[in-house]
Amino acid sequence: MKIAVLRETVAGEHRVAATPETVAKLIGLGAEISVEKGAGLGSRISDAQFATAGASLAASAAEAVKRADIVLAVRRPAAKALAGSNPGALLVAALDPYGNEGEVAALAKSGVTAIAMEFMPRITRAQVMDILSSQANLAGYQAVIEAAAHFGRALPMMMTAAGTVRPAKTFVMGAGVAGLQAIATARRLGAVVSATDVRAAAGEQVESLGAKFIMTDALKDASGTGGYARELTLVESQAQAELVAGHIAKQDIVVTTALIPGRPAPKLVTRAMVESMAPGSVIVDLAAERGGNVELTRPDEIVDHNGVTIIGFTNLASRIPTTASQLYAKNLLNFLETLIDKTTKTLAINWDDDLVKATVLTREGAVVHPNFAAAAAPAPVPATPVAVPKAAPKTPSRKVEAKAAPAKTGAARKAPAKPAAVIAESAPVAKPAPKAAAAKKPAAKAVVAKPAPKKPAPKKLPAATLAPEAIVTAGSQPEAQKVVARRAAEKKPATKKPTVKKPATPEGGK
Template structure:
């Protein structure tokens, strides 16, 4: 069983799908590891470290030749993964809704593409969940990005020259990224509030010492989506939330938005009018900018200033913490493959529950129900 680890080719992608730590673990299972030269450099993992862990280093073609499993972070070009064994697995973040032509390319290439972001949110798959591990880091980094752009201190400071007021931070969307953003902002000394469409998050917000901002007594809330994700809100809820949030945003120094709905454009949470209501020098960080953005005026890959308000739209926020993001991502991949490793067969054998959820292509066809529906 040969496992190939590719060097990422996407612009700005500094992560790597296996670290020397996980290389050792895969070899202990009985696999052989081939790592493309330079794959870990951007994440501070040297080729010598991979070699010391037992991997062979080589060109992309050498790495892929005869590979049974291909590991990557973001979806590689189908034309760039030739030479692997027939029916080879590709395990990566494949962004299937945004790039259907690429998924068809995997099918045409005879690759069995496994979308790690489709991992079901069930107890036994928690250690395999790349969305959670990467969102956790993104929520942390979002606060640091906000602090870097904000021209003032976060904590309240009482000095001989006078008192510095604590920054007011508002987190919109309390999933994994939002919860980490709340915790990080609190650790930096900010006064934090947060909101979400899922009522169950109110207690989570309070447990972190933040103030929950919620619409009450509005019928037709559809915030509880499938699999623990947020769903779409009713028109009545959207109107009530817009009114409540507008008044709250105007008083905030920093707003961090994290709302995503799988398979759909990111919901618009902040309008241009709401941006204009904020004081000059305020900062908004839009973690959903690559999916269309939660904030009107946000630009993917840029920090723009609108009416004196900075709107931060960095791409691949977790990847800006490349070493830690790679360590967590690679452990997700190892936890996934090792959980299904059949010692007698010398390879992983997927079960129906997880296999059907993440498998996009097989035998030259697109087979995933979420893509066919």
């Protein structure tokens, strides 16, 4: 089992992922340690100290990583730097995946199993492995030290023969790990400290350190998951801004520490608030790496605005690298001990362990962490909408052809019904006559001409011959036409009655 320790290449990064103390303990677990030359110089750890602890020195990163099973680093290395490691080798570091999805995908393609130590869950068992807490603790301390160095005045109250020096007023925004350490450090230096936080539970912690807790009445509690604060509503943000604006104008030193994982830092201090502070005041923005809590913050720069100094260092922990490396290396050691079988002295990773599931970012060539797996796998989705419209136009064309055939058969079925239509046209002569007369006069004449030859025909024939013809036409007509035929038949015998009465008159004459 080979473990490689890389030298950091990010500008301003002076920490190292291992110390002689942790190297000796890893060797005791059966590991072979290869340290890249110069890896510890930024933390004042010489190559000789690593060699004395039992590590072998590699001339380059490629030599250190060759056939390595585990690679330790502080910041995320490039995927190319891991070439030559064993397939599925563990990369243990602070990977900073938010906003760097492309680099995370490259790590996945390289085949390494990337473990993001900043995702370590905040549970009792994982406290000794929590790199965020150990490094934020140092950042909060260093923030007050940087502020004191740029303040130009003493922080504690001093009573001398020459007069009394009032204590500096320090305001800490955010009472997390970094904020609490900033409060404690400022108090040790003699400043009068006040602090604010959107989480109501932080009030007791602030007051236990001797500081005054300030919170708006409009904001009851904004506690989120994992010990972080949730995002404030518009009303809550406005109430908090009013509180800060009225308090910050009286402060000498302000330390902002508000961060939300995976999101830009919330803006807490506006330009107007900065301009309300007295010249010589100092602001230290610990959220500068994520955009800053102060509107005027510039990452890794010191800004002077109307006499107010704004410090935007993005890696305060690295400004005290020896202590930071010592704590960081111990965090990694405590985590690796859970992955190594102390009996066989080999890697024995339990992939179902809560610590492993929470921190594994890439594995077996894919991004597996739930916060990033969805964003890394939508590539095949655009292929589906392209295939659907191609098949759609074919189906309607076939349906049109199928409908054309039955249309012809329906026309053939209507053909035998034509005689009925002819009978209907010939029988009700009176119905089409008014329509034709309304439209054109010659059409009415044509209708009259047709029944004209029919009227003299029944006169020439005997009455017996007319009766059967009337019955036949009535049988082929609808019920309404049958009633008309019956009425006509009833009227004809009525005309015969006067013929019977005619011979009666001559008898009376006799």
